[in-house]
Amino acid sequence: MTRPLLSVRGLRKTYGSHVVLDGLDLDVAPHECVALIGASGSGKSTLLRCVDLLETLDDGVIELDGDDVSDPRVDADAVRARIGIVFQAYNLFPHLRVVDNVALAPRRVHGVSKQQAEHEAIEVLRRVGLADKARAWPDELSGGQQQRVAVARALVTKPLLLLLDEVTSALDPELVGEVLALLRDLSEEGTTMVLATHEMAFARDVAHRVAFLDGGRVLEQGPPAQVLGEPQEDRTRTFLARVLGGF
Known part of the structure; x- marks a missing residue:
């Protein structure tokens, strides 16, 4: 079995008494595109920020290409040099x-x-x-x-890894397509990506795997057709009914 390029184990992040990530686990294989979906506040953006070491972890381990990058002694800038991250705002x-x-x-x-x-x-x-x-x-x-x-x-x-945090959410609808087309090309070229997205059609068409976050954990994950078409968890069905209709 191929070693994950990114491995997240037991990730916990709180802000005061508010638990944002509650023992989250996630693996991402080399050349895989994983779409994170879930309601606002489910932990998608915080997960990406923790992977890029923009947030301090309360608990858990993050490994990048076999290296424990969550060790407090790690040079965070050296880790970030191996990761690309794109936010909602362009920040040019x-x-x-x-x-x-x-x-x-x-x-x-x-x-x-x-x-x-x-x-x-x-x-x-x-x-x-x-x-x-x-x-x-x-x-x-x-x-x-x-x-x-x-x-x-x-x-x-x-x-090694590209993180994308709702990169189309600040765009006018007519401009969304050109960015999604670029991400589709990158996925087809084998770029390893983890993207938080509310674009369900894009997640269905481009991602190799969809992970549904709820309550700071990955509640359900699998191929897009399964998670988006035949979800197993009630919370997943409730979320998709709200954003897609049906179920």
């Missing part, structure tokens, strides 16, 4: 052109020369269909284009 630097936004991490984090970083940035912009916008300013782009630049910025360092 408005004073930097698109190519410089994408080239920033290779230069600052990985010590790549300016010329090489720019070359790599343009290549990844070409990959996301925006090479022609390399010299544009962020405010000259549509929301969908800005989100694709944010994905390019996460990809340019060739991360």
